[in-house]
Amino acid sequence: MAVIADRCPGIQVTVVDLNAERIAAWNDPDLSQLPVYEPELDAVVGRARGQNLHFTTAVEEAIAAADMVFISVNTPTKTRGLGAGQASDLRWVEASARTVAQAARGHTIVVEKSTLPVRTAEVIQTILSAATGDGNGCSFSVLSNPEFLAEGTAIPDLEAPDRVLIGGDDPAAIAALAAIYGQWVPAERILTTNLWSSELSKLTANAFLAQRISSINSIAAVCEATGADVREVAKAIGADSRIGAKFLQAGPGFGGSCFQKDILNLVYLYRHYGLEEVAAYWEQVVTLNTWQQQRIARLVVTRLFGTVSGKRIGVLGFAFKADTNDTRESPAIRICRDLLEEGAILQILDPKVEEGQITAGLVQPAGGGEGSWLPVADVHQAASGADALLLLTEWQAFAQIDWPAVAAVMRQPAWLFDTRAKADGAAARAAGLNVWTVGEGSG
Structure with missing residues (x-):
């Protein structure tokens, strides 16, 4: 928004939320205090806020004044009931649709922006149609406009998108939304489909990207076993124009708010339609992702003489990727939990993730391990007294570590476990550390 x-100074954009604290943060004069960290976002908000970008808790008033309403709420995986563990929880989508139905005036275009299961638009249309029959003069058109941005590069992804996808069956509504994007996006990059194709395209795009991550991580494991180097393999296969070089970086697995959730939603969809073999195929992508994280935790324990109980391990990075403060489904969570279960003392450093987020991620079930963790302010503190450093997020700062100074405060023999191939492994070895890098075989 x-x-x-x-990009559209002639359009008034109002972002609404029931959470007053969050809205206050978006309105904070100090742009460094925005509730979401994203490179360049502060500058964009700073240019538009107070001009044609507004943040408010006056939900109904904003809907009543709007010609177009974007539904952009969370759609987490259900934790109980029908479809638990796979199906999307649509309670907030339904609640939003009901609020729009009650508050809208005149003709309103309702746009699905959240990542949703196929045919969710049918639910929204049904709720809105009930309001149309109340004789209040309201009418609605429903569109699907899924978002394909990536966290960390969201602003350039939006300013120069590969494509904008609009699904719907009302040509006038499609044209109205396309005209907004057309103020900065070339017409050939604005694609139109029916509603169901648009909803499925978002799930499929995320599934394909996640599949590539699990695939290259499976190759990384055999590279380590055989003496090959996954980066050399990735470069060779990425040079094939049919494959391409993107999403071929081996690591601790995928995280974030979408990949796992969307694949599991596809799995649920396939099973609903009796496509068990296809469901099992996509489910394996998630299974392999979990395996990679468990493999890394086991490897750390094994290399540290089979036990990490009472040992200090410096954890470099907790966000699911660099240039974001998002920790949802971060690989660091499962890996750190496994190490805590083994009794490790974790010294965790992340330049953008707050202590409260780490606490929420590492809450262990009753009867969890005897390990503990503490936040630290820099790499030196993360390494102090540690038997190992475990690099989990590819922040640029971790490529420029003073390894002699770091090695001097670690307990020897010390290790660097680099799950992102981000650190200067040669410099770490020269400083006396043992080094394991994901996908790098020892021959």
Whole structure:
């Protein structure tokens, strides 16, 4: 919404939320205090806020004044009941649709922006149609406009998108939304489909990207066993124009708010339609991702003489990827939990993730391990007294570590476990550390 406001000065954009604290943070004069960290976002918000970008808790008033409403709420995986563990929880989508139905005036275009299961638009249409029959003069058109941005590069992804996808069956509504994007996106990059194809395209895009991550991580494991180097393999296969070089970086597995959730939703969809073999195929992508994280934790324990109980391990990075403060489904969570279960003392450093987020991620079930953790302010503190450093997020700062100084405060023999191939492994070895890098075989 900030980018739309920035690129379309003639359009008034109002972001609403029931959470007053969050809205206050978006309105904070100090742009460094925005509730979401994203490179360049502060500048975009700073240019538009107070001009044609507004943040408020006055939900009904904003809907009543709107010609177009974007539903952009969370759609987590259900934790109980029908479809638990796979199906999406649509309670907030339904609640939003009901609020729109009650508050809207005149004709309103309702746009699905959340990542949703196929045919969710049918639910929204049914709720809105009930309001139309109340004789209040309201009418609605429903569109699907899934978002394909990546966290960490969201602003450039929005300013120069590969494509904008709009699904719907009302040509006038499609044209109205396309005209907004058309103020900065070339017409040939604005694609239109029916509603169901648009909803499925978002799930499929995320599934394909996640599949590539699990695939290259499976190759990394055999590289370590045989003496090959996964980076050399990735470069060779990425040079094939049919494959391409993107999403071929081996690591601790995928995280974030979408990949696992969307694949599991596809699995649920396939099983609903009796496509068990296809469901099992996509489910294996998630299974392999979990295996990679468990493999890394086991490897750390094995290399540290089979036990990490009472040993200090410096953890470099907790966000699921660099240039974001998002920790949802971060690989660091499962890996750190496994090490805590083994009794490790974790010294965790992340330049953008707050202590409260780490606490929430590492809450262990009753009867969890005897390990503990503490936040630290820099790499030197993370390494102090540690038997190992475990690099989990590819922050640029971790490529520029003073390894002699770090090695001097570690307990020897000390290890660097680099799950992102981000650190200077040669410099770490020269400083006296043992080094394991994901996908790098010892021959």
